[in-house]
Amino acid sequence: QVQLVESGGGLVQVGGSLRLSCAASGFTFSNYAMAWFRQDPEKEREFVAGIDWSGRTTDYADTVKGRFTIARDNYKNAVYLEMNSLKPEDTAVYYCAADYFGSTTRADEYDFWGRGTRVTVST
Numbered sequence: 001q002v003q004l005v006e007s008g009g010g011l012v013q014v015g016g017s018l019r020l021s022c023a024a025s026g027f028t029f030s031n032y033a034m035a036w037f038r039q040d041p042e043k044e045r046e047f048v049a050g051i052d053w054s055g056r057t058t059d060y061a062d063t064v065k066g067r068f069t070i071a072r073d074n075y076k077n078a079v080y081l082e083m084n085s086l087k088p089e090d091t092a093v094y095y096c097a098a099d100y101f102g103s104t105t106r107a108d109e110y111d112f113w114g115r116g117t118r119v120t121v122s123t
Contacts, residue, residue, distance in 0.1 A: 002026035002112050004096050009117030012086055016121070020081040022096030022114055029077040033103035035110065036070060036081045038092035038119075048094070049081060050103035059103055063089075086121045093118050 008020040020036070035050035049070035050059045058070050069082040079096055094117055097110035104110075 004098065004112055004114035006094060006096055006114045006117040009094060009119045011120045011122060014086065014088060014121055014123055016086050017082070017084045018086065018119060020083065020094055020096075020117060020119075022079045022081075024077045024079070024096075024098065027098065027112065029098075030074040032098040032100055032111070034070075034072055034079040035097050035099065035103060036079075036094055037097060037107055038090075038094045039116075040092045045095070045107045047105035047107070050105070051079065052103050057103070059105070061105075083119070086119075088121050088123055091119060091121050 003025045005023045008018060012018050030053055033052050036048040037045045038048050039045040048061055048064055049068055051070045051072050055072045067085045072079045096114045098112040099110045
């Protein structure tokens, strides 16, 4: 059974940091590109960051570039999102996703999804 389980969300003040984790199981993790998306109510799910199967290639949305870092550990079957200098507009539910064919910014191309972890940035 495929599972992606996010953790690490919570309430943080503006300018603070959080580290999200996503634990994967039920599929060959090292064969998949991974990504983080986020979604606020009444908004579309948006791409945040992606990483290829090897961890050597990453991609970021312009809104988070320079503040967020995506990384993966293929031995632990996990992907991480380090978030620094958080802003109120970063408030959302964050989801990790897996794509067999490579990292993409399109949510509809991902094969597996977690249930999300909520991040709230307070002023």
